Amino acid sequence: MVSALLSREAGEHMPVLWDKSLRVNTVHVTDVARAAIRAADHSRTTKLPVAVFNLSDPGDTTNAALAQAVAQLFAISPSFQSPAINFIAKRLKTEELTEEVNESLLGPWMELLTRHNIANSPLSPYLDREHPYCRLEHCPLSVDGSRIENTPGLDFNYSHPAVSADALRPIIEEFQQV
Secondary structure: OOHHHHHHHHHEEEOOOOOOEEEEOOOHHHHHHHHHHHHHHHHHHOOOOOOOOOOOOOOOOEEEHHHHHHHHHHHEEEEEEEHHHHHHHOOOOOHHHHHHHHHHHHHHHHHHHOOOOOOOOOOOOOOOOOOOOOOOOOHHHHHHHHHHHHHHOOOOOOOOOOOOHHHHHHHHHHHHHH
């Protein structure tokens, strides 16, 4: 989201790495909390061992859907990188890729904070080199999150079945209050 904000401030399209069809499943934080409580209660009441569940929205989120939702929030357009750029990014060492991205975002981020008299922010433009998005060739980003919905007696359904601008908007508003 920081990248989207910086793109809007610069009057540019939001650059998006990797292919539009790449699965990058998401799960809303309220669904994570509800799932943890339901799973713990289910284990306690059934006396069964605690089960392990992958959590992922049933919307089967793709890179394009996530980029569109974020871009809609900031009234910008996503711009997916060319296959050549993606090829180069895949071949770069993770440290080199994240260092390049981080360096390109730091200056504009600091300027934005200064312009709005923000001395400290809980948000950061930095990508961690171990983030799965940076290590695409090593870490799959898509999981099947249906087991929790199909476990008898658990009675769990995702309240946010797909990523959307409406689901992301309260997160933005919460950070604006900090």
